[in-house]
Amino acid sequence: MPERFGILCTAPKLAAPPRTAHALTRHGAEVCVVAPPDSYIALTRFKKADVLMPAPEIARKLPAIARTLAEDFGAHSILAGDDGAFMLLAQLITQLDRLELSDATRALIVRSAPPAERALQLVSDAAFICDQAGSSCAPPRSVANPAVPDAVHFAQSVGYPVMVKCDGGAGGSGVRRCRDKTQLLAALQAAHANKVDFILQEFLPGSVFAVALSGVCGRVAAAFAFEKHVTLGAHGVATVLRHDARPEILSHARALYERYCLNGFCGIDYIADANGELHLLEINRCIVPKSHFAREFGVDLAEAMLCSLRGQPIPAPQAPAHEYVALFPLEWYRDPESEFLSSAYHDVPWRDPAVLAAMIQDAAKAARPPANP
Numbered sequence: 001m002p003e004r005f006g007i008l009c010t011a012p013k014l015a016a017p018p019r020t021a022h023a024l025t026r027h028g029a030e031v032c033v034v035a036p037p038d039s040y041i042a043l044t045r046f047k048k049a050d051v052l053m054p055a056p057e058i059a060r061k062l063p064a065i066a067r068t069l070a071e072d073f074g075a076h077s078i079l080a081g082d083d084g085a086f087m088l089l090a091q092l093i094t095q096l097d098r099l100e101l102s103d104a105t106r107a108l109i110v111r112s113a114p115p116a117e118r119a120l121q122l123v124s125d126a127a128f129i130c131d132q133a134g135s136s137c138a139p140p141r142s143v144a145n146p147a148v149p150d151a152v153h154f155a156q157s158v159g160y161p162v163m164v165k166c167d168g169g170a171g172g173s174g175v176r177r178c179r180d181k182t183q184l185l186a187a188l189q190a191a192h193a194n195k196v197d198f199i200l201q202e203f204l205p206g207s208v209f210a211v212a213l214s215g216v217c218g219r220v221a222a223a224f225a226f227e228k229h230v231t232l233g234a235h236g237v238a239t240v241l242r243h244d245a246r247p248e249i250l251s252h253a254r255a256l257y258e259r260y261c262l263n264g265f266c267g268i269d270y271i272a273d274a275n276g277e278l279h280l281l282e283i284n285r286c287i288v289p290k291s292h293f294a295r296e297f298g299v300d301l302a303e304a305m306l307c308s309l310r311g312q313p314i315p316a317p318q319a320p321a322h323e324y325v326a327l328f329p330l331e332w333y334r335d336p337e338s339e340f341l342s343s344a345y346h347d348v349p350w351r352d353p354a355v356l357a358a359m360i361q362d363a364a365k366a367a368r369p370p371a372n373p
Contacts, residue, residue: 003029007031008035009081010088013040015349016042016292017033020287022292022352023292023293033047043354045353070108077108079112080264092113109234114260114262129144140203141201161177162202163199163202165198167196167197192346194264207271208228208231209225209249211225215263218262218263224298240344252270252280267283268282269282295318324344325340328343
């Protein structure tokens with residue numbers, strides 16, 4: 001019987017989950033999609049089954065959905081398609097002792113999320129980053145949830161600009177660079193008004209690198225590293241990637257994956273400062289826009305994960321098929337005349353036409369100028 005997975009999504013307009021569904025099915029697995037009906041992944045043809053409902057309803061019914069995935073679909077685990085989905089899985093694992101569940105459902109949940117203590121730490125970006133202060137790739141100097149006087153003192157001690165990073169952000173959302181005290185106070189006011197945890201962090205200029213990983217229940221199957229060569233805005237999501245082996249961050253990222261007993265796919269970001277020293281920036285605890293790569297950077301994460309699950313030898317990394325990858329539709333949206341659309345490998349989902357059509361339609365809407373009043 002093929003290996004089966006649930007892919008859980010709460011955010012509708014993400015390109016990575018349907019592509020990862022394709023990557024898994026390419027290697028013989030089957031997928032049940034759990035997502036909002038207006039999501040890209042709801043449109044994918046690379047699914048065996050689906051459970052489509054609004055995100056708040058998914059959150060309320062997740063124990064029952066997990067039972068369906070375990071007992072009716074026979075899933076090995078639930079893969080988080082976005083950070084919101086990971087948070088739901090983390091909440092579920094912490095409630096495990098209070099829920100009436102079958103043995104099969106309970107086992108599915110345990111395979112899908114880290115142990116409760118680790119899951120709770122991962123849910124809080126602030127807690128996770130501050131816990132890494134003594135690591136080999138220590139984050140920039142940081143403080144979690146400081147009161148206003150402490151925040152001002154911290155900024156004065158490390159020097160402006162400083163970064164305010166709110167929990168729950170992705171692709172640069174929830175991140176503000178504060179160049180002076182006035183901007184810092186405004187960012188703190190916004191964080192407090194939204195009642196979210198945040199970290200205040202020293203700003204380090206430099207090149208941003210990342211590692212994409214896959215694995216099974218805390219065991220890394222494969223990983224590759226790359227530079228975020230072009231981004232959407234100063235602190236936004238990457239639109240063009242450049243392969244860069246970076247063994248030091250590969251080793252560090254593998255250790256984090258295993259320490260936190262992650263399952264499925266994730267991505268971990270780093271920055272190289274002016275001296276070339278590497279610092280941890282953040283962890284994305286879910287499917288990322290590189291999880292579907294088929295050896296573009298020498299490693300097929302989905303294939304490696306399935307080989308690990310099957311007890312088969314994991315294919316050795318190969319030479320990268322491409323040096324640069326332009327991510328669709330992000331680079332096209334950023335600059336329709338970008339040289340990378342022709343010079344780099346452009347990962348357009350040609351084999352998933354409904355998903356491709358929805359992405360094109362949404363990108364066109366976003367680029368359309370407002371109507372005259």
